Amino acid sequence: MNGSIIKRFVVVGALACAAVVSGCATSEPTVSTRGMPGQLESIHAATFTKDEAIFWVSSNGCTKKDDLIPIVSLRDGQAVITLRRIDEDKCRQDLVEGVELKWSFQELGLTPGAPVSVNNPYQLPRS
Numbered sequence: 535m536n537g538s539i540i541k542r543f544v545v546v547g548a549l550a551c552a553a554v555v556s557g558c559a560t561s562e563p564t565v566s567t568r569g570m571p572g573q574l575e576s577i578h579a580a581t582f583t584k585d586e587a588i589f590w591v592s593s594n595g596c597t598k599k600d601d602l603i604p605i606v607s608l609r610d611g612q613a614v615i616t617l618r619r620i621d622e623d624k625c626r627q628d629l630v631e632g633v634e635l636k637w638s639f640q641e642l643g644l645t646p647g648a649p650v651s652v653n654n655p656y657q658l659p660r661s
Contacts, residue, residue, distance in 0.1 A: 565607045565614045565653045572620035575602060576657035578632050580615075585639045585646040589617055592657070595627025599635050606642050607653070613644055616653040630660050 567574050578590040587604065591597060601621040607614045639646055 564651070565609055565616060567616055567618075567653070570605055570616060570618055572603060572618035575617045575619045575654055577617060577652065577654045578657060578659045580652045580654075582650050587615060587637045587639070587642060587650065589635050590632050590659075591617070591619075591635060592623075592659070593625075593629045593633040594623045595625035595629055597623045597633050597635075599637075602635060604637050604642055606644065609651075613642075613648055613650045614653050615642065615650060628660075632659055 575591055578592070580590075581588045589602075591602065601619060601623065603618050603620050605616045605618060607616065639648065644650065
């Protein structure tokens with residue numbers, strides 16, 4: 535009986551992990567991206583401080599902050615950031631970890647500490 539309980543926990547845990555991982559890999563944008571400039575950018579990670587949004591994106595060696603544009607939308611009173619690539623990175627250097635790009639909340643038109651979510655799909659860095 536004890537082994538049966540452990541097996542159930544393992545199965546439930548594995549299913550929960552699979553749901554979380556697949557949800558991140560295939561998540562659809564929560565805000566419509568129709569009509570936005572450029573291409574929807576998959577991101578490796580995003581984090582927020584009280585007054586800064588930080589994203590990690592893929593790069594072939596030439597990606598700069600000016601190559602992407604953050605578009606801020608409101609959904610249910612909360613800011614949603616959609617990161618769009620407006621200039622392609624045509625370099626050939628393989629940056630496995632990608633690059634870190636930062637925008638201040640002031641640049642985004644947000645008040646410090648405002649609740650924020652991300653509209654972009656997540657993609658693991660190349661390994």
